[in-house]
Amino acid sequence: DQQVKQNSPSLSVQEGRISILNCDYTNSMFDYFLWYKKYPAEGPTFLISISSIKDKNEDGRFTVFLNKSAKHLSLHIVPSQPGDSAVYFCAASGTSGTYKYIFGTGTRLKVLA
Amino acid sequence: DVKVTQSSRYLVKRTGEKVFLECVQDMDHENMFWYRQDPGLGLRLIYFSYDVKMKEKGDIPEGYSVSREKKERFSLILESASTNQTSMYLCASSSGGETQYFGPGTRLLVL
Numbered sequence: 001d002q003q004v005k006q007n008s009p010s011l012s013v014q015e016g017r018i019s020i021l022n023c024d025y026t027n028s029m030f031d032y033f034l035w036y037k038k039y040p041a042e043g044p045t046f047l048i049s050i051s052s053i054k055d056k057n058e059d060g061r062f063t064v065f066l067n068k069s070a071k072h073l074s075l076h077i078v079p080s081q082p083g084d085s086a087v088y089f090c091a092a093s094g095t096s097g098t099y100k101y102i103f104g105t106g107t108r109l110k111v112l113a
Numbered sequence: 114d115v116k117v118t119q120s121s122r123y124l125v126k127r128t129g130e131k132v133f134l135e136c137v138q139d140m141d142h143e144n145m146f147w148y149r150q151d152p153g154l155g156l157r158l159i160y161f162s163y164d165v166k167m168k169e170k171g172d173i174p175e176g177y178s179v180s181r182e183k184k185e186r187f188s189l190i191l192e193s194a195s196t197n198q199t200s201m202y203l204c205a206s207s208s209g210g211e212t213q214y215f216g217p218g219t220r221l222l223v224l
Contacts, residue, residue, distance in 0.1 A: 009153070034212065043117070043203055043215035044156070089155060099144050099163070099210050100171070105155035 003027050004092050006104035014112050019077040021107050023090035026071065031094035034101070035064060035075045038087045048075070052094070080111045116140070117216035119204055125222045132191040134219050136204030142214075144207045145187035147171075147179065149200040150218075156203065162187055194223045 005024045013019045021035075031052040036044035050057040050064045050073065057064050063076045077084055087108045091101040120135035136145065146161040148171075158171030160179040168179050176198060180188040187206075191198055201220050205213040 006155075032210070036215075041122075041218070041220070043205075043217045046212050046214065049212065091156075093210070099207055099213075100146075100158060100161065101213060103148075103156040105153060 002105075003030075004090060004102045004104040006088075006090060006107050008107050009105070010108040010110070012110045012112060013080045015082055016079045019075075019080045019084065019109055019111065021075040021077075021088050021090075021109065023073045023075075023104050024071060025073075025092050025102075027092070027102075028068075028071065029094060030092040030102075032092070033064070033066060033073050034091045034093075035062075036089045036091065036103075037084075038089065038106070044089060047088075077109075080109075082111050082113050085109055085111045117204055117206055117214055119202075119216040119219050121219050122217060123220050123222075125224065126191075126194050127224055128195060130191075130194045130223075132194050132221065132223075134189040134191075134202055134204075134221070136187045136189070136206075136216055137185050138187075138204075138206040138214075139185065140206065140208070140214075141184065142206035142208045143184070144209075144213075145181065146205040146207075146213060147177075147187065147189045148203045148205065149173070150203055151200050159189065194221075196223050199223045 034049040035047040038044040147159045148156040162181040204216040207213040
């Protein structure tokens with residue numbers, strides 16, 4: 001049973017436009033959410049996070065929105081740049097107190113120059 | 114900066130071999146994790162450890178074991194490698210409930 005879902009395996013966006021990556025979760029006990037970015041042959045790097053007490057967190061070009069009632073979060077990248085082309089994973093934690101993350105399956109973003 | 118290193122970037126092993134993957138972190142983190150990443154399946158947790166000599170099974174522990182004799186080092190062991198263990202293996206560490214930091218990964222091919 002996939003508790004964290006990224007339903008779009010891939011996304012293509014023109015350079016300079018907005019990229020919106022989506023993530024849905026099923027467990028209402030999750031209270032901390034993160035986005036990681038992964039280039040081929042490298043480990044994931046932390047991008048941005050949000051606690052369930054907030055509905056928005058911003059860091060430069062990256063903004064994460066959390067809609068708890070819909071159990072949905074999204075990552076907005078504005079403006080998108082070719083260097084943003086990577087696989088993006090969302091992750092959720094908070095249910096067990098053991099600091100485990102549950103990861104989604106990833107969305108491959110391609111930013112076209 | 115947190116640094117997580119993994120012993121090999123690429124490994125090729127034969128079916129039935131015993132395989133050791135090592136991970137070292139330099140930030141005195143209590144928690145360490147082993148994941149595997151496969152296309153379409155995301156990152157799946159194999160084992161994790163929240164203290165020296167402590168370990169807990171993740172979602173897919175079958176065919177794997179781990180060892181944590183020192184705080185900075187967490188080893189993943191494939192007792193008898195099989196072709197379905199061909200994957201990208203990722204180690205991560207964290208302190209308390211803080212963000213997990215990942216190593217560069219080991220791409221393992223089992224022939």
